[in-house]
Amino acid sequence: MSNWQWIPTGKVISIVPQALHIWRLSLQARGEIDPSLWNLLSRDEQQRAQRFVRSQDQGKYVQVRGTLRCLLGQYLQTSGKVLYFDYGNYGKPQLIASCNPLNLQFNVSHSHELAVIAITQTTAVGVDIEQVNPQAKYINISQRFFSEAEHEILLQQPVERQCRTFFQLWTRKEACVKAMGGSIAHALNQINVAQGLNQASTTINVMEQSQSHQLFLHNLFPDPNFAGAVATQKPWQRLHLWEYASSDQ
Numbered sequence: 001m002s003n004w005q006w007i008p009t010g011k012v013i014s015i016v017p018q019a020l021h022i023w024r025l026s027l028q029a030r031g032e033i034d035p036s037l038w039n040l041l042s043r044d045e046q047q048r049a050q051r052f053v054r055s056q057d058q059g060k061y062v063q064v065r066g067t068l069r070c071l072l073g074q075y076l077q078t079s080g081k082v083l084y085f086d087y088g089n090y091g092k093p094q095l096i097a098s099c100n101p102l103n104l105q106f107n108v109s110h111s112h113e114l115a116v117i118a119i120t121q122t123t124a125v126g127v128d129i130e131q132v133n134p135q136a137k138y139i140n141i142s143q144r145f146f147s148e149a150e151h152e153i154l155l156q157q158p159v160e161r162q163c164r165t166f167f168q169l170w171t172r173k174e175a176c177v178k179a180m181g182g183s184i185a186h187a188l189n190q191i192n193v194a195q196g197l198n199q200a201s202t203t204i205n206v207m208e209q210s211q212s213h214q215l216f217l218h219n220l221f222p223d224p225n226f227a228g229a230v231a232t233q234k235p236w237q238r239l240h241l242w243e244y245a246s247s248d249q
Contacts, residue, residue: 004221006243012074015102017121018237022230024222025067025115025244031055034246037066040080064115067244068108071117075104088181107178109228116222117244118230126178128171129220129228138166146173153194167227168219169193176204176215179231193217193229204231 006024015021031054038046045065052058069080072095076083085093095104106119109128118127139162142151150169157165172193196202196217204215216235220228 004241006241008243008245010070010245012071013240015075015104015119015121017123019120019240020125020218020230020232020236020238021119021240021242022127022220023067023071023117023119023242023244025064025110025117027060027063027110027113027115029056029113031057031059033059033062034066037062037070040066040069042084060110060115064108064110064117067115067246068106068117070246071119071244072104072106075119076100076102090182092178092181109174109178111226114223114226116220116228120232120236123232123234123236124179124181125230125232126175126180127220127228127230128174128178129222129226130167130171131226132164132167134163136163136166138163142166142169147192147194149192150194153197164227165197168197168229171227172197172217172219172229172231175220175229175231176206176217179215179233180206191215 041049041062049058049061052061069083072083073080083099084096086096087093103122104119105121105123105125106117107125107127108115108117111129112131114129116127116129118125142154146154146169154162154165154169173191176191176193191204191206193204201216201218204217205212206215215231215233217229217231220230222228
């Protein structure tokens with residue numbers, strides 16, 4: 001994990017179909033809202049932000065959604081304010097075609113004070129991060145929701161590694177489901193992410209509607225206290241990791 005270098009910047013580089021760009025974003029814990037990010041949001045997004053009860057949650061939503069618009073706008077060489085989204089059957093956002101000439105695909109995940117944004121060109125992507133919580137009832141959750149193979153892998157780990165292994169398995173599964181555009185609730189048993197658990201990258205075979213296809217899964221290390229994974233429907237050749245720094249804007 002120590003060799004993961006997140007390069008601070010607020011400027012994007014050109015994206016190509018064989019590349020995977022991942023942005024890490026430190027979230028404000030105080031719930032303060034940046035007016036420049038607020039003004040980028042659509043009216044629907046602003047209304048959604050206002051529905052959060054806690055100011056911290058409202059502030060994080062605005063920061064993540066506004067930063068997403070900043071980044072996508074830079075890639076597309078336009079203002080993030082003029083971007084429009086639609087949503088899949090399970091709520092996964094995507095840019096509408098009329099404002100997406102590069103066919104950018106993206107996915108977002110956040111947990112506590114950290115968020116990641118994964119961006120590709122032409123291929124669907126799913127990303128997930130979770131803060132490792134030693135208090136989680138991970139054995140019970142695994143027994144209920146994981147496949148038998150995944151649960152066995154977890155139980156085979158030394159006790160001191162079981163908690164991190166659980167979150168690694170969970171984020172791998174969530175990333176794969178999101179890459180498929182689905183919901184974790186309906187696809188838990190369709191994807192087995194136990195194979196190649198400790199490899200940087202692996203290929204996952206997925207059965208969907210009696211058809212088999214592949215996902216390309218990569219372990220992600222956003223922070224020592226977090227587990228993460230990113231999955232794509234097509235293989236990529238180059239990974240870029242950036243720490244978003246708004247001061248460069």
